[in-house]
Amino acid sequence: MNTPTAAVAVAPATQHQARARRGFQFSAIATLVILVVLVIGASIASPDFLTGPNISNVSRQVVGVGVMSMGMLLVVLTGGIDLSVGSVAALSSVVTAMLIPEHGLTVALVSGLVAGAACGLVNGALISMYRLSPFVVTLAMMTIARGIALLVSNGAPILIGDDGQALLDFGRANWFGVPQPTVLMLLIFALGAVFLGMTRAGRIVRAIGSNEEAVRLSGVPVARHVMLTYIVSGSLAGLAGVISTARAGVGAPTVGFGDELAVIAAVVIGGASLSGGKGTVLNTLVGVLILGVIANIMNLTSVPGYHQQVVMGLIILVAIVAQRSAGGSHR
Numbered sequence: 001m002n003t004p005t006a007a008v009a010v011a012p013a014t015q016h017q018a019r020a021r022r023g024f025q026f027s028a029i030a031t032l033v034i035l036v037v038l039v040i041g042a043s044i045a046s047p048d049f050l051t052g053p054n055i056s057n058v059s060r061q062v063v064g065v066g067v068m069s070m071g072m073l074l075v076v077l078t079g080g081i082d083l084s085v086g087s088v089a090a091l092s093s094v095v096t097a098m099l100i101p102e103h104g105l106t107v108a109l110v111s112g113l114v115a116g117a118a119c120g121l122v123n124g125a126l127i128s129m130y131r132l133s134p135f136v137v138t139l140a141m142m143t144i145a146r147g148i149a150l151l152v153s154n155g156a157p158i159l160i161g162d163d164g165q166a167l168l169d170f171g172r173a174n175w176f177g178v179p180q181p182t183v184l185m186l187l188i189f190a191l192g193a194v195f196l197g198m199t200r201a202g203r204i205v206r207a208i209g210s211n212e213e214a215v216r217l218s219g220v221p222v223a224r225h226v227m228l229t230y231i232v233s234g235s236l237a238g239l240a241g242v243i244s245t246a247r248a249g250v251g252a253p254t255v256g257f258g259d260e261l262a263v264i265a266a267v268v269i270g271g272a273s274l275s276g277g278k279g280t281v282l283n284t285l286v287g288v289l290i291l292g293v294i295a296n297i298m299n300l301t302s303v304p305g306y307h308q309q310v311v312m313g314l315i316i317l318v319a320i321v322a323q324r325s326a327g328g329s330h331r
Contacts, residue, residue, distance in 0.1 A: 031271055031286045038293045046300040054296070056174070059182040060247065062292035064089065064240040065259055066185045066285065069266045070192045071233030073284045076267055077196075078226050079209040079276025080127065080134040084141035085237040085263055086256030088119045090149040092241030096167075097158040097251025105164055109242060116238015117231055119145055124230030128223035142260065149253035157250040164249075171246025181243050188236065193281040205229060209276020265316050266291055291316070 042049040068085045075082045096112035103111075119141055126137045160167065173180050196202035204225050207215050216222045237256075244255045270287030272279025294315050298308045 031269065031283050031290075034269075035286050035290050035293070038290060038297075042293055042297040042300075045297055048300055049297060052177075054300070056177075056179055058289075058292045058296045060179045061295070062288050063179075063181040063185045064244055064256065065262050065266060065291065066288040067188055067236050067240045067243065068233075068256075068259065068263045069270075069284050069288050070188050070281070071229075071236035072263045072267050073192070073270075073272060073279055073281065074196075074205060074229040075134075075233050076264075076272050076274060077206050077209045077276060077279055078229050079212065080226065080229070081138060081264070081274070082120075082123065082230065082233045082237075083135065083138040083260050084119060084123065084145055085233060085240075086259035087142045087145035087149070088116050088234055088237035089241035089244065089256035089259065090253050091119070091145045092116045092238035093245045093251040093255040094149045094153045094158060094241075094253055095251070096242050096245050097160045097164070098152060100160050100164045100167075105166055108164075109167070112242050112245075113235060113238045116241065117235040120231040120234020120237070121227070123234065124227030127230065128226040146253065149255075153251065153253045155253060157252040159250050160245060164245075167242075167246045168249055171243065171248075181247065184243070188239075189281055189285050196281060201225065201228070206277060209273075209278070211277075262291055269316065269320055 039049075048054055068089065072082055072085065092112040092115050095115045096108045099108035099111050123134075123137055123141055126132045127134050170180050175183050194202075196206065204215065204220055205228075208222055208225060212222060240259075241251075241255055245251045266287035267279065267284050268274065268287070269290055270279065270283035270285070272284065291312075294312055295308070298311060303311060
């Protein structure tokens with residue numbers, strides 16, 4: 001007697017899950033379509049776009065935002081946010097450049113990465129253990145990290161000099177025609193895909209964003225996993241700062257200024273939900289490339305600097321609306 005009722009109860013849930021899967025698939029396709037349309041439009045607008053040097057240039061320019069986007073994706077999957085990534089990158093850049101002359105390249109690199117990880121650890125501890133708002137905590141860290149970077153550098157860029165030649169070589173060299181920093185970024189995305197798709201910890205991170213209370217009741221140490229995502233985000237922000245130093249030859253307290261917005265935009269354009277639980281590594285990479293193509297084509301077509309911010313914001317908004325419309329309503 002109860003079987004028909006049970007079947008009726010289960011059917012709506014099954015239909016909802018099917019719609020969600022179809023929406024997610026459409027969302028993924030829409031993101032790729034947006035990138036293809038932008039590439040075609042850029043090729044028409046400027047014959048220089050699809051040249052080898054320009055493609056290489058685009059791939060170099062997106063590395064910093066790309067590396068930070070991988071860490072941001074992990075944080076967003078848990079339902080959090082990290083507004084401090086740009087400032088943490090600046091702190092790591094300054095620390096690395098400052099330590100190279102007296103302590104050598106190895107110590108400087110490790111110290112730069114540790115500085116980023118330490119910022120992430122503080123963020124993660126306050127958010128996961130003390131249940132503070134991720135927005136407020138990371139906003140405070142954004143100010144603190146940038147302030148420390150300005151203090152230790154006296155507000156001026158720090159040249160890394162000949163002692164950091166190996167770092168300069170990495171930032172400017174190619175590997176089979178692909179810039180080495182780009183290769184490193186792609187490797188990080190590949191590791192992120194393996195982590196989220198093939199490890200228990202990765203599945204837990206995604207599950208926390210979908211239903212944190214259910215994960216907690218199942219006996220999983222939620223706080224530990226949330227803290228891990230912020231440590232990874234801080235570490236990758238630190239790595240982005242090191243890469244910036246490698247490319248420019250200086251550690252500057254202005255590195256990453258405003259990048260937190262570009263990083264969040266890349267993740268959202270890639271289809272991630274800011275409420276958590278939804279997002280993929282591949283789509284995040286596509287989101288990063290979309291931002292890179294938009295910025296590059298505006299430079300090639302000589303769009304004035306002040307106008308670029310307006311155009312970039314409008315295109316991002318249109319891309320997000322198109323991506324969401326194709327994916328259907330969710331969350």
